[in-house]
Amino acid sequence: MAAFAEAIGQDETRPDFLDALARVKVDIGERSSLVAGWLLLDDRLRVNFDEGTERGKVDYRDATGWTSWQFRPGDRSDLRATVSRTERHTNREGEVNRAGSASGTLEDHRELNTTSVRLEASAKAGGKFTLNSGLEWYDYTARYDYESQTQFDPVLASAVGVASARGNAVLLDARG
Numbered sequence: 101m102a103a104f105a106e107a108i109g110q111d112e113t114r115p116d117f118l119d120a121l122a123r124v125k126v127d128i129g130e131r132s133s134l135v136a137g138w139l140l141l142d143d144r145l146r147v148n149f150d151e152g153t154e155r156g157k158v159d160y161r162d163a164t165g166w167t168s169w170q171f172r173p174g175d176r177s178d179l180r181a182t183v184s185r186t187e188r189h190t191n192r193e194g195e196v197n198r199a200g201s202a203s204g205t206l207e208d209h210r211e212l213n214t215t216s217v218r219l220e221a222s223a224k225a226g227g228k229f230t231l232n233s234g235l236e237w238y239d240y241t242a243r244y245d246y247e248s249q250t251q252f253d254p255v256l257a258s259a260v261g262v263a264s265a266r267g268n269a270v271l272l273d274a275r276g
Contacts, residue, residue: 114146131172138165153197161189176224181217188212204250211243244272 123137140163147156166184173179192208220234247269257264 112148114144116144118142133170135168135170136166139163152199153195153203155193155195157191157193159189159191161187163187178220178222180220182220184214184216184218186212186214186216200253201256202250202252204248206248207246208248209243209245211241213241215239238276240274240276242272242274244270246270 118140119142120140121138123135125133125135127133141160142163143158143160145156145158147154149155164184164186166182168180168182171179188211190208190210192206194206195204197203215238217237218234219236220232222230222232225231248267250266252262252264254264
């Protein structure tokens, strides 16, 4: 993508995208199989305008991996056990400096991680019905770290009815 940005004269903007998916299935007997997979979305964007301070950096990374065992004890029933891990990370950083109007900074970092275990069973009951049941267990961790600072020219701030300086800061950690 960087070569494309340079070709159209936007070399101060640098996108970088990566998407990947892998899945493997192995039969381990007549009625049993293992499946493993991995999904990755890894995107980055860099922006830098040299004629004034306007910089930006954005990173998004989502990754999931899983392993599953499936067992078919008969033609009318199915049992599946799955373990998975998902990680979602977002990082955004920016800076603006427009002389005579506004300046500010932003830092926004987020992480969400999930581990899950599932056990599912299904069985056909008669010709029209299927019974499904299962158990799930999840473990979550999340972190949100946000900070911003903004300063407006006092005349401009007064004209639009906002404070000339503002700051925000939030830090949250959660588990479950």
